[in-house]
Amino acid sequence: MKSKNFRYNNTNASVFGLPFSGLFTFAFLLLPLFLAAQVTATIDSTSIKIGEQITYKVQVETDTTNVVVFPEGQTFLPLEMIQSYAIDTTKEDAKYKLIKKYGLTQFDSGAFTIPRQKIVIGTKVFQTDSLQIEVKNIVVDTTKQGLYDIKPIIEVEKSPSQWWKYLLLTLLVLSLLSFLLYWFIWRTKPLTKEEKIALLPPYDRAKLALQNLDETNYLQNAELKDYYSELTFIIRKYLDEKVYDRALESTTDELITRLNILKDGNQIDITKDDIKNIETILKRADLVKFAKSAPDVELAKLDRNTIDLEIDQVKEALPEPTEEEKLQDQKYQELQEKKQKRNKIIITAAIVVGLCIATFVGFGLKYGFGYVKDTIIGNESKELLEGDWVTSDYGFPAITISTPEVLKRDNPPIPEEIKAKLQMTVFSFGNVSEALSVKLSTLKVSPQEGPEKQGGQEEIDLNQVSEKAIQQLENQGVSNLLVKKEKFVTPNNAEGLKTYGTASLPVANTDKYYDGEYVLLHFTAENVIQEIAITYRKGDVYAQEIAERIVNSVELVKEEVAKKEQEEN
Known part of the structure; x- marks a missing residue:
């Protein structure tokens, strides 16, 4: 990218590569129009009090075939337009007489000048005369009117936010989840009957099992096989838990042999008769289960009582557990x-x-x-995108723009030799080393005295302005700029130049770079050059959306727009 340097000298001073001489020589071109002027502007008073309204009246006489465009917006600064009245139209022969009134005011005292206003009639542009107005202070007689302290700041309640709904929903979900976890996992559940029985000591469990066996109908229905199966399971289960841990899977002979060995080894103090009784009942049960033997019901009851007694005997024979x-x-x-x-x-x-x-x-x-x-x-760009945006006017003439943060005024240094010829205002947020930067600048150049160039005013070349802006980015450490240009039109039809592309943006306090993108918007009107510069990191979808939203929000009143629309019509 080849860029030209700024040049400043006394004989032929320039800004953005453009000469001052010849830029603002409208007088020669506009003189014939003023000679045939059909526009007059008057005010109803040249002296008002602070805040008092004056009426600014523009009167136009023109052919009925011409379309007349009156000024709109805050074009009367430093006075503020508070009301724009409807156009009063009367017809005289083949001409229209149009009267447009504006209500103006000022809240500071002093002498002010209402600037010249442009009126478009057909394809021609007319300018009104500037008018002087004096705004006086209101004299207060303190002997009759008391003085009071300034009223304190009153806190204004903010508009209700919806955050509490999201908080309530979150609390409800967490409460439901906590309740479910407590109910199904952490809650001490009531024990079932089977669980309560399982927690009993082996002796009590065996006694309870015998009581439950008595409540069955096995004996009444002569179901001796089932009866003996449960009876032997009770004694085997008790012996398995307290005496021999393989009592359940052992045969009758194996179990009896094991009991005798434990007795002979003095590991259990049980008598031979007790072992013999257990053996007799187990073998009878084997005959009932496998040989289809059918003992008498009374004998089955007797065996039940014997098992009950042997359980007691085994419990007494077992040694007490040690500490x-x-x-x-x-x-x-x-x-x-x-x-x-x-x-x-x-x-x-x-x-x-x-x-x-x-x-x-x-x-x-x-x-x-x-x-x-x-x-x-968390993401900084996302927070900016979804935060509260600010829409404000910056510079003069004003540019209306929406940004995620308020742009703060900067005071860039201006060389002394051209300081008197320039008025520059700069507002910015961030810098090229950060994830997002926005800069808005307005450069107003005072008209220069000197010979006029042939052909009238020299138009400002926005391409040269763009080249100088690219050079400024390079001076800030931006490199590898890929430049694209296209015409840009704001929502209110103000035309300018859009320069955009990719670039390598510097990382703060290092010699490293990251991939970035930039957008430059340039506008011009008479002696004013306006610029909006945006840089952001490439691939940051939030920053890209911020840049697009900022660009789409730009609005400014360009005086050439009304004239061009009239020519197209």
Whole structure:
């Protein structure tokens, strides 16, 4: 990219590569129009009090075939237009007499000048005379009117926000999730009958099982096989838990042999008769279950009582548990409780993580995973995009623009040799080293005295202005600029030049660069050059959307627009 340097000298001063001489020589061109002037402007008073309204009246006489365009907006600055009245039209022969009135005011005292206003009649542009007005202070007689302190600031209640709805919804979801986790996992559930029986000591469980056997109808229905099956299971289960841990799967002979060995080894203090009684009942039960033997019901009852008695005998024969065994049992119970608690924690964590993943996937499929991630983790550009935007006017003539943050005034240095010839205002947010930067500048050049160029005023070349703006970016450390240009039209039909493309933007306090994009908008009117510069990181979808939104919000009143529309019509 080849760019020209700024040049300043006394004989032929220039701004943005454009000479001052010849830029503002309208007088020669506009003189014939003023000689045939059909426009007059008057005010109803040249002296008003602060805040008092004056009426500015423009009167136009023209052919009925011409279309007349009156000024609109705040073109009367430093006076403020507070009302624009309807046009009063009367017809005299083949001409129209149009009267347009404006209500103007000023809230500062002093002498002010209402600037010349442009009136478009057909294809010609007419200018009114500038008018002087004096705004006087209101004299207050303090002897009759008391003075009061300034009233304190009154806090204004903000418009209601909807954040509480999202907070309420979040609390409801969390409350529901917590309740479900408590109810199904952490709640101490009431024990079922089977669970209560399982917690009983082996002896009590065996006694209870015998009582339940008595309540069955096996004997009344002569179902001796089922009766003996449960009866032998009761004694085998008790022996399995307290004497021999393989009593359930052992045969009758194996179990009896084991009991005798334990007795001979003095590990259990049970008599031979007790062992013999158990053997007799077990073998009778085997005959009933496998040989289809049918003993008398009374004998079955007697066997039941014998088993009841032998359970008592075995309990008394068992040695008392030592303190070490009791301690081991206590530790086992504690380990079981810790295990249950750990399992509950694992299940709860798995459910919460699963719900979080499901929520992330659900919102990701709907809104995009990048958007959900940035919402959770946070993204500076996203916060700017979704924050409260500010729409304001900057510079004079004003440019209306919407930005995520208020643009703050800068005071760029201007060389002394041209300071008297320039009026520059700059408002900015961020810089080229940050994720997003916005700069708005207005350059107003005072008309220069000297010979006029042939052909009248020299038009400002926005392409040269764009070249100088590119050079300014390079001076700020931006490199590898890819430049594209196209015509740009604002929503209110003001035309300008759009320069945009990709570039390498510097990383602050390093010699590194990151891929970025930039947009430059340039406008011109008479002795004013206006520029909007935006830079942002490439690939940042939020910053790109911010830039597009800013560009689409730009509005400014260009005086040439009305004339061009008239020519097209």
